[in-house]
Amino acid sequence: MSIIPRKLHGIIDYVWTTVMFEMPFLLGFASVTPAAACFFIAALSTLIISLFTNYEVGVWKRLPMAFHLDMDMALGLTLAISPWLFDFYQQVFWPHVLMGVFAIVAGFVSESNSLITNINEDFNG
Secondary structure, three states: OOOEOHHHHHHHHHHHHHHHHHHHHHOOOOOOHHHHHHHHHHHHHHHHHHHHEOOOOOOOOOEOHHHHHHHHHHHHHHHHHHHHHOOOOOOOOHHHHHHHHHHHHHHHHEOOOOHHHHHHHHHHO
C-alpha cells in the first residue's frame, strides 16, 4: 500500500532525523545513556541511509528505495523493543515505542520503487 510518495518520505526522513537527535534533550532522558544512545544511533542510521537512497532527496542514490524501507522497518522494530532489550524501560519507554512504530508504519505505507525505476518506465512505456 503506497500512501506516502518517495519525495515526501525523504522529507520525513530528514525531519525524523532532526527530531530524533533533539528528543532525548526535549523529553528529559538525555541522562539515561542507553535510551539516548538508541535515539542518536537511529537518527544517524536514518541520515546515512537517506543520503544514499535512490529517491528525490537522496544525495548519492546508491541504495534502492525498497532496501531503505526494509531498513526503516527493521530500525523501527529495534527502536520499539530497545527499552526492554537494553533494560532501560523503567526510566523511559514511550518515545522509543512510538517512534519505532512510526518508522515501521512509514516503511509499510511508502512507495517502494526507486527513482531510476520510474525513469526507465517512462522511457519504455
